[in-house]
Amino acid sequence: MSDSLLAPGAVLALWTIVMLTWAGVTRFQAFSKLGIDIKAAPPGGRGVDLEGVLPPETNWKSHNYTHLCEQPTIFYAVLVFLELSGGNTELTRGLAWAYVVLRIVHSLWQSTVNRIPVRFAIFLVATLFLLALAVLAVIATLG
Template sequence: MISLTFVVWVYMYIRRLSYIMTHHVDYAKLGKSSALVELMPEEVSYPSDNLKNLFELPVLFYVISVMAIQSGLVDEVLSIAAWAYVCLRGIHSLIHCTVNNVHLRFTFYIFSSLVLWFMVVHVAVVMLSAPLL
């Protein structure tokens, strides 16, 4: 997930800077983030929108992953679910940053969200069933 976030961040700047340079956008007009939205075509903002999205539910992924690792609760089920989540979010980001087909993007978003909530429940069940020390 960290690698995905980095790739989207780099792609966002590639898209923005290439637009600014090829269209000779006046830097003075870019003082506010809303100016970017007004001055650039919608598709140039797709990666930026996706980057913001990567700091919403994925934060829960980081927390549940660290909790599970620190508590020694990582099992095969959680590992498979975590990789499924990362792959689904990767596909979601690819769609969001390029064609931005909302129906297709939402499909991957909802499946990744269901996997994430499964991970939360799985860790909770494993924690509650673990013997107290």
């Protein structure tokens, strides 16, 4: 495995694109199945407008993509802080990879099964890893 602390961030960025693709493909399949002509949609439509129109299982992928554009932005910044301040250690790399693995597991769970207690537990553990990384980034940047 790479000694770069930026590698986990690159993998999570790629995973985010995978989820975007999955969300788009499943939405367009649902449009077709339901006979929805997106060319006839009024201007200014948003994803939230599809709640209650598309099956929940279809929207779950989009919800997860949105989640991957939220908290992980902190993760990306923390990785850069750690890399630039000498905080690239075996511990921070391990925490970063654990965060990425948990976010991928969270994506798969939310996009398929989506039982909230399990989803929340996965999210909580990932968030604790991110908190640890952020604390270590503060320590590294303060020297």
